[in-house]
Amino acid sequence: MPFPGASPKEVEEQICVRVEEAIHDLDGIKEIRSTALDGLGQVVVEALPGYPTQRLTNEIKTRIDAITTFPPMLSVLWSLNWCIAICSVLSSWRAI
Secondary structure, eight states: BOTTTTHHHHIIIIIIIHHHHHHTHHHHTEEEEEEEETTHHHHHHHTTTTSSSHHHHHHHHHHHHOOOSSSSHHHHHHHHHHHHHHHHHHHHHHHO
């Protein structure tokens, strides 16, 4: 998720940690990894083998949509980009 002008620490605290905390207890997650860089944060979710990826995608979206503490400009960017990132991650893990 782009976060223009933010330091890695800001990205970690304001994006990555909040997403991880929101989804960490969902069924079907094998592993969560995040990366915080200058102006960009990424959270990668690895699904358990055989777990319905559409169900997990929907549950992740619901949890992340409920986060009210993202910086204001990120809420709009997140709404536009969440599915591309999550769906491609889940699909790539299903293919392995």
